[in-house]
Amino acid sequence: MGETAEVMSEARDAILARVKGGLTRDDDDVARRAVTERLAGHTRGLQPKRIAIDQEALVDLFAENAQAVDATVSFVNSAADLPDAIADYLRSRNMPAQAAIAPHPNLDGIDWSASTMDVHRRAPKADDRIGINRCFAAVAETGTLVMASGPDSPATMNFLPETHIAVVAASEIIGSYEDMWDRLRNAGRASGEALPRTVNMITGTSRTGDIEQTLQTGVHGPKALHIVVVKEG
Amino acid sequence: MTVHNLTSRNFREKSTSALEDAVLQGNLVKLKDNFLARRTKAKASLPEFDDLRDASVVIKKHTIAHLDLYLEAFEASVKASGGQVHWARDDTEARAIVLEICKAENAKTVTKGKTMVGEEIGINPFLEAHGMTPIETDLGEYIIQLADEPPSHIIAPAIHKNRQQVAELFNEHHPHLEPRDADDVDGMLADARTVLREEFLKADVGITGANFLIAETGQTVIVTNEGNGDLTQLLPRVHIALAGIEKVVPTLEDTMTIMRVLARSATGQEMSSYTTFSAGGRRKGDLDGPEAFHVVLLDNGRSKLLGTPTEDILRCIRCGCCLNACPVYGKIGGHAYGSTYSGPVGAILTPSLAGLSEAHHLPQASSLCGRCEEVCPMRIPIPKMLRHFREEEVASGMAPASARRGIALWAWFASRPGLYRTMTSLTTGVLSRFGRKRGRFSSLPMAGAWTSTRDLASPQGRSFQSQWAKRPKS
Numbered sequence: 051m052g053e054t055a056e057v058m059s060e061a062r063d064a065i066l067a068r069v070k071g072g073l074t075r076d077d078d079d080v081a082r083r084a085v086t087e088r089l090a091g092h093t094r095g096l097q098p099k100r101i102a103i104d105q106e107a108l109v110d111l112f113a114e115n116a117q118a119v120d121a122t123v124s125f126v127n128s129a130a131d132l133p134d135a136i137a138d139y140l141r142s143r144n145m146p147a148q149a150a151i152a153p154h155p156n157l158d159g160i161d162w163s164a165s166t167m168d169v170h171r172r173a174p175k176a177d178d179r180i181g182i183n184r185c186f187a188a189v190a191e192t193g194t195l196v197m198a199s200g201p202d203s204p205a206t207m208n209f210l211p212e213t214h215i216a217v218v219a220a221s222e223i224i225g226s227y228e229d230m231w232d233r234l235r236n237a238g239r240a241s242g243e244a245l246p247r248t249v250n251m252i253t254g255t256s257r258t259g260d261i262e263q264t265l266q267t268g269v270h271g272p273k274a275l276h277i278v279v280v281k282e283g
Numbered sequence: 284m285t286v287h288n289l290t291s292r293n294f295r296e297k298s299t300s301a302l303e304d305a306v307l308q309g310n311l312v313k314l315k316d317n318f319l320a321r322r323t324k325a326k327a328s329l330p331e332f333d334d335l336r337d338a339s340v341v342i343k344k345h346t347i348a349h350l351d352l353y354l355e356a357f358e359a360s361v362k363a364s365g366g367q368v369h370w371a372r373d374d375t376e377a378r379a380i381v382l383e384i385c386k387a388e389n390a391k392t393v394t395k396g397k398t399m400v401g402e403e404i405g406i407n408p409f410l411e412a413h414g415m416t417p418i419e420t421d422l423g424e425y426i427i428q429l430a431d432e433p434p435s436h437i438i439a440p441a442i443h444k445n446r447q448q449v450a451e452l453f454n455e456h457h458p459h460l461e462p463r464d465a466d467d468v469d470g471m472l473a474d475a476r477t478v479l480r481e482e483f484l485k486a487d488v489g490i491t492g493a494n495f496l497i498a499e500t501g502q503t504v505i506v507t508n509e510g511n512g513d514l515t516q517l518l519p520r521v522h523i524a525l526a527g528i529e530k531v532v533p534t535l536e537d538t539m540t541i542m543r544v545l546a547r548s549a550t551g552q553e554m555s556s557y558t559t560f561s562a563g564g565r566r567k568g569d570l571d572g573p574e575a576f577h578v579v580l581l582d583n584g585r586s587k588l589l590g591t592p593t594e595d596i597l598r599c600i601r602c603g604c605c606l607n608a609c610p611v612y613g614k615i616g617g618h619a620y621g622s623t624y625s626g627p628v629g630a631i632l633t634p635s636l637a638g639l640s641e642a643h644h645l646p647q648a649s650s651l652c653g654r655c656e657e658v659c660p661m662r663i664p665i666p667k668m669l670r671h672f673r674e675e676e677v678a679s680g681m682a683p684a685s686a687r688r689g690i691a692l693w694a695w696f697a698s699r700p701g702l703y704r705t706m707t708s709l710t711t712g713v714l715s716r717f718g719r720k721r722g723r724f725s726s727l728p729m730a731g732a733w734t735s736t737r738d739l740a741s742p743q744g745r746s747f748q749s750q751w752a753k754r755p756k757s
Contacts, residue, residue: 057376058369058370058380061370061371061372061376062370064372065354065370065372065528065580065582065586066351066354066355068582068586068587069350069351069354069528069586069589070351071589072586072587072588072589072590072591072594073348073349073350073351073589073590074590075348081348081349081352082352084349085349085352085353085356085533088345088533088534089356089498089499089533089534091534092499092534092535092536093534093536094536095335095338095342095536095537095539095540096331096334096335096338096540098329098330098331098543099330099331100329115553119552119553119556153570172570173570173571176480176484192553192554194554194558199569199571199572200566200568200569201567201568201569201570204569204570204571205513205517205571205572206514206517206518206570206571208513209510209513209514209517210514226539227539227542228535228536228539231535231536231539243566244363244364244500244562245500245502245560245562247364247561247562247563247564247565247566247569247572248517248559248560248561248562248572249502249559249560250513250557250558250559250560251554251557251558251559251560252556252557253552253553253554253555253556253557253558254556255556256508256509256510256556256557257508257509257556258422258423258472258508258509259317259439259508259550260421260422260423260426260439260440260441261422261426261441261444261446261449261468261471261472262310262313262445262446262468263310263313263314263317263318263439263442264468266468266469266472268472268476269422269472269475269476269509269510269511270420270476270479270480270483270509270510270511270514271509271510271511271513271514271556271557272510
């Protein structure tokens with residue numbers, strides 16, 4: 051990349067010089083300080099009033115908003131109830147009880163063998179019809195799931211299988227997107243990693259309006275999104 | 284510095300033929316019942332919507348006032364998270380950068396998420412000319428790639444096609460699949476899923492655009508509904524994100540404020556199905572994701588807008604809302620504009636990036652009704668900018684001679700109030716005498732351009748100024 055690298059750094063300097071030339075700035079140091087402070091400040095903007103409610107109401111709001119964008123939501127009391135609940139869901143949809151499952155610690159401790167579920171602990175393959183994974187959080191404001199990529203959570207699980215089953219704890223349902231970034235930053239600080247490589251915010255199923263502006267679901271990603279909320283744990 | 288396949292000079296011919304295109308007219312009629320009506324509903328269900336618009340404007344103004352510093356910060360953050368940043372002064376440099384990355388990968392299949400910058404720089408024909416196969420994976424972009432046409436709407440690129448045309452294209456290009464009837468939209472969707480899934484799996488490089496570049500974290504953000512953008516950037520070995528330099532925002536918090544107005548303005552959704560933040564390449568222990576992550580920052584004329592009357596267009600977040608609201612776009616569609624960017628925003632961006640002489644018809648294609656500014660989430664004063672370009676057009680002698688002479692004549696009278704009053708009251712008197720009975724004229728000397736398509740109302744009585752002069756004084 052020898053010659054191009056030179057052109058590139060020339061291009062970089064030229065663009066930055068042109069940008070700076072177009073701006074009127076009295077004091078460069080003041081501007082630099084303003085930028086540094088802004089980047090470190092994480093100052094929140096306006097938070098919608100709809101989320102100024104208690105935790106129980108947030109869970110309801112989340113479920114309501116997720117259902118409004120064609121997701122289905124069910125509740126279980128504890129993680130141990132997940133295999134039967136997911137098997138029931140698949141049976142009701144006439145789907146095979148066979149799924150790829152993310153190697154997430156919160157899903158590992160569950161005894162799947164007691165149910166009819168046949169789960170494969172790995173990243174999804176192209177022909178997996180069903181994928182199960184664990185959310186990092188869920189945002190009540192718009193019924194949005196938050197998935198954080200990592201060794202225990204392949205991002206492709208959110209997109210390759212036709213049916214996506216996402217598990218979230220009721221205590222992980224938060225009000226706003228900003229709450230989510232705070233939690234992700236804190237998790238990052240705890241583990242020594244920066245933010246996850248991929249953060250997916252998922253609001254409903256895959257959809258398109260590209261043929262005559264008529265809304266159709268399931269074009270490239272999941273045709274069905276089922277969310278299981280675990281009340282305890 | 285140019286916009287790929289620019290044909291804005293042919294605006295008159297193209298808009299005339301668009302008006303005669305029955306399929307296009309049928310599709311455009313649905314715009315206001317769909318996108319625009321849904322936007323109104325989404326706005327109504329979020330009481331803070333207008334305050335969020337104001338907040339978004341403040342964020343973008345601050346960012347643009349410190350654009351060089353935020354671009355430097357973004358570059359440093361991308362590097363810190365293991366990605367690479369490339370700077371392109373113009374379309375030629377951007378294409379060369381993409382090509383070099385693809386060549387180093389020995390790429391054959393290159394999947395693409397929807398990217399307007401990709402359209403702006405004409406990346407597809409360029410990669411094809413170098414022996415690679417670029418595959419558009421957004422359904423609308425895939426349809427127009429099969430048809431070999433440019434997008435006609437920022438967020439709904441195939442809006443000019445109806446289901447019959449899509450079925451014909453699919454049947455022609457998917458000979459190995461069952462032929463589809465025009466009413467079998469589900470079937471066409473299934474076919475697109477089948478065909479493109481194979482491409483996703485064999486792609487060597489994935490190219491997407493970016494809705495935001497976050498200076499704080501070095502993340503690129505894509506906002507989509509289909510999930511194609513994610514499969515494009517997750518499955519191949521290399522992800523390239525193409526973005527204009529104006530896409531940078533300071534922090535995650537700033538991004539979320541703007542996000543709250545983006546989908547609501549675009550499709551009327553509260554949130555698009557998939558909003559994805561990406562930083563760097565695959566990390567230790569990751570089970571998927573690209574090994575390499577590149578961001579190409581494109582200037583292509585953007586920096587020269589700073590400090591000019593059209594600087595505010597750099598706030599644009601490409602929601603397409605102004606197209607949906609525009610009565611002119613609603614009649615002629617996107618292709619008439621002859622540019623990657625159509626509608627009101629295109630009438631500003633195209634002459635801004637490519638030069639007014641290339642696109643001076645576009646700022647004329649407006650009644651200055653102001654609906655674009657009214658709905659714009661970024662409150663961009665588009666009508667003011669259109670007037671600016673119209674002034675430039677006259678000042679630089681690009682306007683037709685007859686229009687310039689007419690305006691000069693009017694200006695000569697207007698700067699002589701006494702003469703102006705005499706002339707207008709004479710004209711009013713004559714027109715009103717001849718036209719009072721019918722109330723309108725179906726033809727008039729020197730007004731043929733008007734009366735060829737509609738009648739001119741005749742004045743009733745005396746002119747305003749003479750009535751004003753004779754009003755009872757208190």
